[in-house]
Amino acid sequence: MNRIPLAAGLLCALGLGAGVALANADALSTVREKGVLRVAVYKDFPPYSYTDANGRMTGLDVEVGRALAERMGVAMSLEPIPASDESMEDDLRNAVWKGHYMGWGAADVMLHVPVNADFQQRVDKVTLFAPYYRELVAIAYDKDKIPDLNSLDVFRKEKVGVEMRTVADQYLITTESGAYINNVRHFRTPDAACAALKSGEVPALAAQRGQLEYCLGGDRARFVVTTVPAPNVRVFEWNVGMAVRASEPGLRDALGDAMESLRQDGTLQKIFDANHVSLNAPAH
């Protein structure tokens, strides 16, 4: 009977709220004991996580990770992971619950994970939680070249750039039975796609909104960022949150509380503003 007050007292002393699970807080204890939270983020994924000119990892997710660790009173250790070729399921296996067979991964938490009930059913080894913003597919276009983007049919005539193998790419090459394929220009990296928009090589660019906002930065005189003007694209919106091993409810709750606290005191907003990305509230 006296275990509960003791545990609660301990947790209070550690500066945590009451949401922390009492049993099986293994990963959380280890994090606290070592004073380090191992945070997995994608490599080469601007503006969320990428290497800056000095060779250091930076970006929105890196800052979110650091703020989460600070809020938990520990240091952050970054575990940058390459995106798998096949699917997010592989990323979660490598980054969180198993690690990659080359020896990397298996971090405490992975950021930039879609939080979605259907997807959660497919990845039962991890818990998806604490969405921090809502991402969606958008189009940036040059006002001088495209007066009004009120329908995708503009792309029967005009070119539109995409990063290859993204949802924007797939949507534009498949929708309307491929009516736009001939005008879709593919780029290997988001940077190359962004450069093509700015140089005028393509009058429009379709990508995740955060990527477009980062591409344009403060430069909005010539360019407009809009949602995809077509019915049936609501599915291309998703909540972005994080993942821990399903067996670690303690860590999950501690991170969830830390995220909530970052949101409430405006830290999250500041991080998004500094990275020129809109902080859209996640949908519930």
Place this chain on the structure above:
Amino acid sequence: MTDSRFLKHRLALGVAMLLGTAAAQAGVTDEMIMNADKDTQNVLTWGITLNGQRYSPLKAINADTVKDLVPAWAFSYGDEKQRGQEAQPLVYNGRMFVTASYSRLFALDARTGQMLWKYEHRLPDAILPCCDVINRGAALYGDLVIFATLDAQLVALNQETGKVVWKQKLDNYKDGYSNSAAPIVVKGLVITGVSGGEFGVVGRVDARDANTGKLVWSRPVIEGFPGKILKDGQLVDSDITGGAANKTWPGDMWQMGGGATWLGGLYDAETDSILIGTGNPAPWNAHTRPGDNLYTASSLAIDPATGKIKWHYQTTPNDGFDFDGVNELVSFDLHKDGKVIKAVGKADRNGFFYVLDRTDGKLLSATPFVTKQTWATGVDLKTGRPIETGVRPGDPSKSADGKKGETVFSAPSFLGGKNWMPMAYNKDTGLFYVPANEWGMDIWNEPISYKKGAAYLGAGFTIKPLYEDYIGALRAIDPATGKIVWEYHNPAPLWGGVLTTAGNLVFTGTPEGFLKAFDAKTGKELWKFQTGSGVVGCPVTWEMDGEQYIGVPSGWGGAVPLWGGEVAKRIQHLSQGGSMWVFKLHKS
């Protein structure tokens, strides 16, 4: 000047000079590689011979004596790196060179199995090979042993010391490129393909100077890309593959068209052609790339001097099933209607056994070598095109409303009627020995999947065995009729190479751990030996000190354990390993 003593002296001098030259070269020559079919002492190239027949004229070990085959030695690769061992060993001058998982290469004393040296390639953490960390073998040239690594490099080591002589970057592994196939050497050129996932990898065949690693020509296999060739010391553009872009691809889709040449190639001396298969087009959704998508899922004949494509034959136009066309093209003499035709055989991922005229790529026959093909009922011999049933995975954009699309059952599965594991051809029996698998897949469209943290229009699939009692089937096929003469059923999928000999024998391994020998004419199982882990490597044979030896790597792995579904139940009990086994006849 006609003094006979002087003449003798001159002769002696000449012989000495000849010997001197031979000693200086001290190694594997083009002539030796070209004549590997007569060299029973050595195993000099991938495919055993450049034509890939995997046939040995040795017959001390034969259908009568094979019962006395016993281990001569075994060698453990050590380490914790016990993953798929798919290599074909090479033997030269009493030394064995065998590659292993994680881009390792071992030089062993072929008599004792004692390790002479090992080379462990330092791999960057960030490699993402699609299908296990395997390697399929090396090439020999001069005093070099050359192999490709998972981070897409080509490394040439000194056969004696294992020291690196040259190293060349084939591709950037950060762009998704990798390499695991065995290179071959044709007329002093190392020929390689490329491996990689779906990250916009474009298939290519490269030729490099075997002595220096310097690029001599490069041939992209996707229509629209210019080739490259060395001219006056400079690499310059050569002809455009397929003549021009956009003939069989819409928009700029060709620029990321796929067609990875991940299994490497073979060579036919009679037509002087590199024969190589190309992989599936990208992206996987065929609806986004209406057209044939040349030259994906195709067989190509390439001029080794210039890299020009001489002919092509496409097995799966506008592939929507992941039917890679990479399978090996084995040259052979087809005896039909009293004529001898220069032919080439290919057991394709799509389930058809193709026989082509290797002088011009014309289709001679295409017959099923698996029991079920849902995608096509046959191949039109006039047009060379498959007669499709219309059973294709649907368009994922059609299910973007948030509901799972209709599920289609498709056979063979994307792992193929036959995957990478090389077949063999025996000129004595006139039969091909094809390691096949009987499986299909449920495939459906995911409304929304996720990739790199973002929404994605994906597809889902589950591989399903077709039969309760077996997946693997080693089939003896008569190329003149397409008839299956005999077959052996194996519970787990077959994933290892085949060897056949003049001793009326066929050798192949099983994931259950056995190396097995079959009567080449009847298919009767004559011998087996448990190696301790699954055999997915390629057996070889050679002669040493008057005795015939058989060698095979053991070590379960490869792509099969990485794919779940119902196949996983049949293989989950198999244990990993990593060793080289060598056998010879017991002498009482």
